[in-house]
Amino acid sequence: MRKIGQIKNLIIDTDMGWDDVLAILLLIKNPNYNILGITVTGCGETHLDKGVELALQLVTLGNKPDICVCAGADKPGQYDHKFPTSFRDMMDDACGLKDDLPVAIGIKDKRNAWEFIKYCLKEQENQIIILSLGGLTNIQKLIEMQPSPALENIERIVVMGGAINVDGNVAALNNSNTDWDQGTEYASNTYAEWNIFLDPKAAQVAFHSGIPIKLVPLDACDYAILDKTYYDLVTAKDAVANFVGKLLYQKTEGSAQESIPLPVFDPLAAIEMTNDLVKSKYEKMRISVKKSETKKDNICGQTYVTSDKSVPEIEVVTNISSNEFKNIFQESVNSPLCPLPNENISKNIAILIYDQIEIQDFAGAFEVFSAARNDDNSPVFNVFTVAENKAPITCNSGVTPAGQKSSSFKITADHTLCCHPKIDALYIIGGPGIDALLDKEEQQQFLTEWIAITSQDADYVAGTCSGALLLVLSKQLKNMNVTTHHSRFDKMNALSEKYSLNLNVLDTRNGEQYIHNPGSKFMTSGGVTCGLALSLHIVELYQGLARKESLAKDVLEYTIPLGVAHPEFYSASHMDPANFVLGFSHLNIIVSDLAMMDDATNFYKRTLGFREAWSVWLSPESCEHFARDAGFADGKGKVMVRFLIHPNAQLHLELMYYQYPKGKQEISFHKTNDVGGIRHVALEVNNILKVYAWLKNQEGVKMLSDTPPEKLTPDPQTFFYWIDPYGVQWEMEEGRPMARVINGTVG
Incomplete structure (x- = not known):
């Protein structure tokens, strides 16, 4: 959840x-x-x-x-x-x-x-x-x-x-x-x-x-x-x-x-x-x-x-x-249950390794699991490696360029497949050695058979990067969403088709970076940083959300950068404005009364998928400060604020009801080319024609064009405008990914 x-x-x-x-x-x-x-x-x-x-x-x-x-x-x-x-x-x-x-x-x-x-x-x-x-x-x-x-x-x-x-x-x-x-x-x-x-x-x-x-x-x-x-x-x-x-x-x-x-x-x-x-x-x-x-x-x-x-x-x-x-x-x-304060947890996590595993996949997961701590600083997990035998295993650093050598080192597994401690969670590493291993296993199952047997008593089984292919080959994953390193999507689809597993292979790099289907002990992820996200998810499953977030932030310093959180220097006369703008905060929409606030809430939930985040009547003290900062001459006000959040875009809408002072009560609708003010809010979507068809049939939506949008050849962008009942003009666009906009590529 x-x-x-x-x-x-x-x-x-x-x-x-x-x-x-x-x-x-x-x-x-x-x-x-x-x-x-x-x-x-x-x-x-x-x-x-x-x-x-x-x-x-x-x-x-x-x-x-x-x-x-x-x-x-x-x-x-x-x-x-x-x-x-x-x-x-x-x-x-x-x-x-x-x-x-x-x-x-x-x-x-x-x-x-x-x-x-x-x-x-x-x-x-x-x-x-x-x-x-x-x-x-x-x-x-x-x-x-x-x-x-x-x-x-x-x-x-x-x-x-x-x-x-x-x-x-x-x-x-x-x-x-x-x-x-x-x-x-x-x-x-x-x-x-x-x-x-x-x-x-x-x-x-x-x-x-x-x-x-x-x-x-x-x-x-x-x-x-x-x-x-x-x-x-x-x-x-x-x-x-x-x-x-x-x-x-x-x-x-x-x-x-x-x-x-x-x-x-x-x-x-x-x-x-x-x-x-x-x-x-x-x-x-x-x-x-x-x-x-x-x-x-x-x-x-x-x-x-x-x-x-x-x-x-x-x-x-x-x-x-x-x-x-x-x-x-x-x-x-099946969501995680948060432990009690001072409650100690002790679980065994086995990392399955084989020749030519990926160093970062291994080291990242090992670091996450080893760093997890109970309140008394005792380790949450007993982390150990397990392999087919005790022969030295080569760890490679990334994909080896053609005709070149890759840096590597060797490790020896702590335990073998036939002799190891009880396994509560099994974690399968990826790496360039997966291809030879898959060929070997398809000829005669040994490692995948062990995975299937071990999975029966394990709480959770995870496959990261190309290691997810080995988990798929164990034939335990059926009729579910899965992922792997993006270069291995075709191979995963081929295994699914060959063994009639009916798997839906997804690219999660721009999302949560892992997949854990509700009700299943099995989970998969892409490579490297995706594996970090997956490892932290396993920590959450045992220790709860708060401890996972603390581990990521305070120990691993694993965050997705959104801007400069703490600029080095502030001064009224000298500052770099790029250092204090952290990101987009919210869009404000004024409603006339509480009924209109509820109607607007339901409208944005129904049409665009927003969720309610929180709502509050500003306290008298807050209203006094708010009225002064908002420029109301008498310094008085009574205001209700409700925030909506979009779960994918992380965009916030702020609905506000001024019981006092009252402003203009009629909603104004501007033309697309009117001068002054922000004329529209643009959202990137993943299928412009389906979104057009959806919104066109939604009550309260006014389309500015009666025909479906066409690509702006040679520009790859496609867009359309629509107006909601509350005076906001929206643009839905496809083909101009936000990463390109951030990097300065507008077209």
Whole structure:
């Protein structure tokens, strides 16, 4: 799971059911979220005290014992709706797995749920997302607190709940087991979804509050039905992944299996919250809730679309891609688990060597693994070499020019293939000797057979540079993305075709420089610096993102240069401006209100693939400084800022809403050749005609030409212009790579 932009603040409000547990554990592994706290409601699947206890055990399991856990309401505000007693008992016991969880390190916070959330809304500078996975009683109590909390600091509430155009699930659960029958109010209610039914009034208060809400109802959940394939998605071996696997087994084949089709409710809501599901469909709706109770044909808790304009619109997820959800679920559950502070890790890494390996491939990986340290400065990895025998092995320095000799030296392997320590991670080096080795192995497998056998018990297996070809020849990599040194792409494709492996060979030199498919122990990279990136990724898999970044920056000094970070000399009268300009910061777009900010956010996400980075109401002190620096005469202001980030281009859009002072409220559209100001923002794309076809069909996009773009012969560049609804003219161009622009080649 990639870290994108600034980490976002999150509070999870939960009733600690089986799916809540899965959602929480997925988010604990997500590097993009700072979980401020887990607030537990006793109005749902678990009893309050048991739910709090489970939450404390989960944050301990996830190596995040400092996450605050608070108790909330122990009963709904309206009626006394509740899950069947034996069902709740099963959830209290985590579907029979409670004893598999560690003893909690932390203790329950003394504040109740709504007091804790109010405190966070006041103290946190950036806005907070609330993920609501149970009944909304705690949320109602927060909204109705006096004096009122800083509700404007809620970025949004993502609610798993409701059923808009599909049946509810109250009657389905009630009627699926005679022990769970609670009477006709439940048995006849085919309209309500459980989280809304538990406290209908609380749900209506939330929906009518005006707080931005994304609703993930059963309409969307019904596209993500739990089955045995989810269990197979879990391949990581850390404590969180192991527990997730056990819980999925219990719900699909074990003692907690249910007789009715069961959506993966809360994990879907959690992943919808991350905005990683780009294929999902949404609609703006005004949602209200039926609150009256009847003995027969009960509609209490039904969510419905109202035409009442006084009810604020909320965003409703209407459709998702089940395959896309499974892919993100797999990537999330298999993401690295950060170790506890002062937790020591000790793993064995074997570097497979053979005659004429590449010095840099070997030395770079050896340096990365050997430099990785625990907090007490003990080595994380026992790094050793392994080879077919103990004969001296020649290490070459790069590709040997034709007719010339290459500098080299010899090493002897620490261990042989038949006698070596346990291997946790196997790392296969590349080099010019790979061709003779591949020919030999294709005649009679020996080394590749050893790789296949060793891979069975290894946590991870990596092939770097041309060493990736040896991994491919072991025939374990099938139907996945792979890479190698760019000069070996044809050979890798040929091996894939020859052995029907269906591999997709990619050039990663301008990206992450390695490929690790979610759910697989196998990974590949290009050569030299790509191998450094791959080695650091293996460090991350064992030690977490923060320690990998620290190792790269503080020990290896491995960074991609973006400019002169610390110019040697500053003076008002003498400076080289090239030394203080580090890069492009952002583009600013002004919106008229919060609704327009949300519309603009969704537009840029939908059309160009931007992601939300962070948002914040500037504090009074910040506004005072901002107003002065921005040139506002009275020195006053109230401003909301939201940053969007493009995950590939690393381009930031800054959306700003001036509640005060107000500027011109009409959007101005300029012609391409108007004098003054920046007329367009240009983005380099990889397929101009496909991008043209995509944008031409997007709502809100105005093309300046009705015909597809043509190449500017003899210039290789192709481009087109378009205007968005917010006054920005964009240029999409292909054929003028940014590297050429940076180097001064414009045409």
